[in-house]
Amino acid sequence: MDFNDWYNDIVEEADLCDKRYPIKGMNVWKPYGWKVMKHIDSLIHREMERTDHDELAFPVLIPKTEFAKEAEHIKGFDAEVYWVTHGGTNELDVPMLLRPTSETAMYPMFSLWVRSHTDLPLKTYQIGTTFRYETKMTRAFIRVRQIHFFESHTAHVDYDDAQRQIEEDLEIKERFFNDLSLPCLLAKRPDWDKFAGAFFTIGIDALMPSGRTMQLGSIHHYKDNFAIPYDITYENEDGEHPYVHQTTYGMSERVLGAVVGVHSDDRGIKLPPSIAPYQVVIVPIIKRDGPDVEGYCEKLRDELIDAGLRVKYDGRDLRPGNKYYHWELRGVPLRLEIGPREMEEATVDLAIRDLPKGEGKKKLQVEGLADAIRGELDAYAARLKERAEEALAAGIHEFDRARDAEPEGIVKLGWCTNEACGTAMEEFLDMTMLGVWLDPDGTPREEKQCSECGAAGNAVLFAKTY
Amino acid sequence: MDFNDWYNDIVEEADLCDKRYPIKGMNVWKPYGWKVMKHIDSLIHREMERTDHDELAFPVLIPKTEFAKEAEHIKGFDAEVYWVTHGGTNELDVPMLLRPTSETAMYPMFSLWVRSHTDLPLKTYQIGTTFRYETKMTRAFIRVRQIHFFESHTAHVDYDDAQRQIEEDLEIKERFFNDLSLPCLLAKRPDWDKFAGAFFTIGIDALMPSGRTMQLGSIHHYKDNFAIPYDITYENEDGEHPYVHQTTYGMSERVLGAVVGVHSDDRGIKLPPSIAPYQVVIVPIIKRDGPDVEGYCEKLRDELIDAGLRVKYDGRDLRPGNKYYHWELRGVPLRLEIGPREMEEATVDLAIRDLPKGEGKKKLQVEGLADAIRGELDAYAARLKERAEEALAAGIHEFDRARDAEPEGIVKLGWCTNEACGTAMEEFLDMTMLGVWLDPDGTPREEKQCSECGAAGNAVLFAKTY
Numbered sequence: 001m002d003f004n005d006w007y008n009d010i011v012e013e014a015d016l017c018d019k020r021y022p023i024k025g026m027n028v029w030k031p032y033g034w035k036v037m038k039h040i041d042s043l044i045h046r047e048m049e050r051t052d053h054d055e056l057a058f059p060v061l062i063p064k065t066e067f068a069k070e071a072e073h074i075k076g077f078d079a080e081v082y083w084v085t086h087g088g089t090n091e092l093d094v095p096m097l098l099r100p101t102s103e104t105a106m107y108p109m110f111s112l113w114v115r116s117h118t119d120l121p122l123k124t125y126q127i128g129t130t131f132r133y134e135t136k137m138t139r140a141f142i143r144v145r146q147i148h149f150f151e152s153h154t155a156h157v158d159y160d161d162a163q164r165q166i167e168e169d170l171e172i173k174e175r176f177f178n179d180l181s182l183p184c185l186l187a188k189r190p191d192w193d194k195f196a197g198a199f200f201t202i203g204i205d206a207l208m209p210s211g212r213t214m215q216l217g218s219i220h221h222y223k224d225n226f227a228i229p230y231d232i233t234y235e236n237e238d239g240e241h242p243y244v245h246q247t248t249y250g251m252s253e254r255v256l257g258a259v260v261g262v263h264s265d266d267r268g269i270k271l272p273p274s275i276a277p278y279q280v281v282i283v284p285i286i287k288r289d290g291p292d293v294e295g296y297c298e299k300l301r302d303e304l305i306d307a308g309l310r311v312k313y314d315g316r317d318l319r320p321g322n323k324y325y326h327w328e329l330r331g332v333p334l335r336l337e338i339g340p341r342e343m344e345e346a347t348v349d350l351a352i353r354d355l356p357k358g359e360g361k362k363k364l365q366v367e368g369l370a371d372a373i374r375g376e377l378d379a380y381a382a383r384l385k386e387r388a389e390e391a392l393a394a395g396i397h398e399f400d401r402a403r404d405a406e407p408e409g410i411v412k413l414g415w416c417t418n419e420a421c422g423t424a425m426e427e428f429l430d431m432t433m434l435g436v437w438l439d440p441d442g443t444p445r446e447e448k449q450c451s452e453c454g455a456a457g458n459a460v461l462f463a464k465t466y
Numbered sequence: 467m468d469f470n471d472w473y474n475d476i477v478e479e480a481d482l483c484d485k486r487y488p489i490k491g492m493n494v495w496k497p498y499g500w501k502v503m504k505h506i507d508s509l510i511h512r513e514m515e516r517t518d519h520d521e522l523a524f525p526v527l528i529p530k531t532e533f534a535k536e537a538e539h540i541k542g543f544d545a546e547v548y549w550v551t552h553g554g555t556n557e558l559d560v561p562m563l564l565r566p567t568s569e570t571a572m573y574p575m576f577s578l579w580v581r582s583h584t585d586l587p588l589k590t591y592q593i594g595t596t597f598r599y600e601t602k603m604t605r606a607f608i609r610v611r612q613i614h615f616f617e618s619h620t621a622h623v624d625y626d627d628a629q630r631q632i633e634e635d636l637e638i639k640e641r642f643f644n645d646l647s648l649p650c651l652l653a654k655r656p657d658w659d660k661f662a663g664a665f666f667t668i669g670i671d672a673l674m675p676s677g678r679t680m681q682l683g684s685i686h687h688y689k690d691n692f693a694i695p696y697d698i699t700y701e702n703e704d705g706e707h708p709y710v711h712q713t714t715y716g717m718s719e720r721v722l723g724a725v726v727g728v729h730s731d732d733r734g735i736k737l738p739p740s741i742a743p744y745q746v747v748i749v750p751i752i753k754r755d756g757p758d759v760e761g762y763c764e765k766l767r768d769e770l771i772d773a774g775l776r777v778k779y780d781g782r783d784l785r786p787g788n789k790y791y792h793w794e795l796r797g798v799p800l801r802l803e804i805g806p807r808e809m810e811e812a813t814v815d816l817a818i819r820d821l822p823k824g825e826g827k828k829k830l831q832v833e834g835l836a837d838a839i840r841g842e843l844d845a846y847a848a849r850l851k852e853r854a855e856e857a858l859a860a861g862i863h864e865f866d867r868a869r870d871a872e873p874e875g876i877v878k879l880g881w882c883t884n885e886a887c888g889t890a891m892e893e894f895l896d897m898t899m900l901g902v903w904l905d906p907d908g909t910p911r912e913e914k915q916c917s918e919c920g921a922a923g924n925a926v927l928f929a930k931t932y
Contacts, residue, residue, distance in 0.1 A: 018575060018578075020575065020578060021524070021525055021571075021574075021575065022529050022531070022532055022574060023525060023527055023529055023562065026525035026527060027525070028522065028523070028524055028525070028575055029522055029523035029524075030522060031520035031521060031522050031590075034521055034522055034523050035521075054497035055497060055500055055501075056494065056495055056496060056497050056500055057494070057495035057500050057614075058487070058494055058495075059487055059489060059492035059493070059494070059612050060526070060595060060597075060612060061489055061492060061548075061612065063488050063489055065488070066488055078554070078555075079554040079555065080554060081553075081554065082527075082550050082552070082553050082562075083550065083551065083552040083553075084548050084549065084550050084551075084564070085549065085550075085551045085552065086548070086549040086551065087547075087548050087549075087599030087601075088544065088545040088546060088547065088599050088601075089544075089545065090599075096489065096548075098550070105487075108487075108488060109484060109486065109487065109494055112484075112486055124497075128595075129526060129594075129595065131526075133553030133554050133556075135554075146525050146526060146527070148523075
């Protein structure tokens with residue numbers, strides 16, 4: 001089946017969302033999908049706490065007057081925002097928009113909050129809802145009109161301190177995606193594709209099985225581009241009032257879209273243990289007139305939960321095979337099957353979600369089971385990551401000249417930084433330039449002569465994108 | 467100072483919110499306030515899990531066509547909703563509104579989800595953002611235009627099963643408000659003041675120090691009032707397709723408003739330990755050339771955190787007195803002061819937030835400190851509750867006839883259920899009828915002859931309300 005069709009079906013079959021809500025592109029989070037998303041949020045909260053970001057929550061609505069202050073920003077978003085024009089039957093004096101991102105909501109307040117160098121760095125974040133009036137075809141988690149969104153916003157004394165924040169963001173990104181077994185590409189977007197108002201933008205892209213890349217997040221250095229129109233200054237030790245330099249880091253529910261797309265097979269999705277609502281499902285194999293397998297399984301579940309694992313006991317009145325199918329589809333990493341024989345032997349039959357049917361079964365002892373399960377979960381996560389890394393590496397195709405390139409998957413070429421050379425390559429390939437390929441620390445990964453003019457340059461990546 | 471003025475100041479001084487956002491009635495949650503609100507949410511999550519409600523998340527926008535299906539409901543909300551009319555520069559074919567509550571978003575989906583009696587009861591909830599176009603004066607947490615809102619929605623086979631849900635909701639309400647040391651009144655709203663579309667409504671009201679009551683939440687039996695227009699039916703065991711009966715339970719950030727208002731004194735707010743971001747603050751008393759008090763305090767903090775307490779070490783370069791003032795204002799229950807002498811004696815000086823300055827100090831041994839602190843927190847929570855219960859009891863004034871009543875605080879009268887008698891009392895008192903006073907189990911608390919006609923009736927409560 002075509003990937004896109006498969007994807008559209010699986011998000012509903014795995015019980016992540018329901019797309020039948022009567023506004024296209026605004027989907028209902030089903031309980032199972034919402035649990036997964038909240039586990040993803042927990043990983044973000046953990047990283048934000050570790051790095052001393054304060055969580056806050058801004059209103060969803062922004063007055064048009066504030067939105068219009070940064071000229072590039074409003075140009076970038078004007079066609080994509082929803083407008084609130086009426087309250088009850090009254091027309092509002094100042095129309096309000098549903099935030100597509102929160103710069104223009106936050107920065108009037110930053111201007112009030114930042115007074116002195118002792119208020120800096122200001123490190124904040126929020127996780128909430130943003131909106132985009134999408135005119136293209138919508139797709140669950142990937143292109144939606146109501147978006148579950150994370151954004152951190154920081155302010156610093158100068159450019160260099162903001163640059164150090166970018167470096168911290170890159171470390172956060174590394175740990176976060178490692179927890180999801182999800183390798184990503186880092187690319188510094190070309191100027192014509194950076195975020196509206198940014199000084200520079202680093203994109204975080206995943207490769208989907210369709211061969212298209214998807215931007216999962218982005219990290220921006222704003223310099224003082226927003227500080228000037230929003231008047232965010234501080235008093236330094238010399239009594240001067242310079243503008244702050246700002247950064248942001250944003251990610252959306254697309255992260256879940258990538259997890260679904262990248263970690264999957266023809267039996268369904270495969271959730272990383274870090275975000276699986278249930279890391280283990282226990283299925284009882286009940287024999288008529290046999291021992292109390294159900295009570296035994298429930299006791300084992302409680303012990304595993306006490307040991308810190310997320311465990312579901314599936315006691316429904318269904319055939320075991322139906323339960324296997326149900327939980328494989330939903331990506332539960334490990335399944336324990338327990339019948340009278342396992343009870344007697346003090347073992348469990350383990351089935352591992354990501355391995356082919358023949359290979360993914362083994363016996364574990366009940367003695368020391370929690371530790372054995374933790375070991376299996378780690379090995380499972382490592383395999384997911386390795387497989388995704390192989391797929392990513394296999395998807396990158398290097399060429400010396402754009403006109404000789406086979407435009408499929410990700411195309412790697414050299415680029416001199418000249419816009420005309422870059423757009424010429426985009427046209428030849430009919431692909432989007434993701435930008436200069438970066439190492440995890442944010443430095444260019446590789447030198448490579450420009451495809452067009454032959455001048456010295458860096459390796460850049462091109463792809464068709466979601 | 468007048469309570470309302472005090473309240474308006476304290477919410478900002480205690481760092482809960484910032485009201486300077488450029489849309490009136492839409493405030494910014496500051497990190498400290500957001501932490502408190504998230505602890506309140508955690509109490510709700512715990513109760514919902516305990517009672518097998520599934521969390522989900524619906525879109526914020528509702529198409530006008532769905533909203534208009536239940537006639538009473540749209541009449542009740544029409545003047546109070548924000549309308550989204552444009553996407554980019556396009557006028558939308560169907561205007562959308564920002565949800566004031568989610569019945570009309572959820573029930574088209576309930577109609578798809580509920581097929582058979584085995585799908586029932588359906589027990590769901592969400593915590594999110596709702597909106598009201600308020601034309602009255604706004605007040606932080608109490609009357610706002612963007613509302614942090616909890617709502618549970620359930621569907622049942624029949625009226626009686628829905629009624630059992632109401633009883634479970636009353637138990638949830640009891641545990642939840644007990645955790646906040648916040649006594650509330652339960653009152654069955656008169657028909658002319660029930661929720662738009664409800665069969666009956668039970669209001670949960672707190673008494674604020676101003677003498678006004680505030681509705682903190684409400685529990686509704688919908689019967690099949692929404693099931694009919696939204697066509698929510700199920701197949702029963704006889705192959706028939708009856709309508710479901712529904713209930714909801716809603717509460718908002720007003721709960722925090724009541725915590726602020728009820729548990730407070732002239733030194734600031736007093737947070738219940740269950741929702742205090744920090745239950746204990748440690749302030750070092752540093753002597754020049756003395757021992758390493760700071761390292762000692764940090765070690766003690768880590769030990770208390772490991773013991774499951776929420777502890778802040780305040781190592782800022784400020785005088786101790788300034789720190790005391792800072793944390794008293796913000797309602798931290800307990801403060802530990804530790805200097806060289808306490809280090810040597812292996813003691814801490816404890817200051818208790820709710821007791822008068824002279825009485826609220828004692829010495830505790832470091833040995834067994836975590837347990838001693840837990841004991842102090844329990845005693846503190848019990849005192850908050852007792853004080854609030856006394857204030858509530860003292861605020862209720864009983865009379866036999868409305869025309870003889872002193873209309874202050876809460877007025878208790880008898881009522882026969884006749885609307886004319888009820889509205890006559892409201893007019894005499896210039897107060898709102900909260901409804902028939904209920905016991906915690908939802909049954910009328912007390913019989914009392916009608917103030918107007920002398921017929922047999924029940925005790926009802928009246929008040930000026932927020």
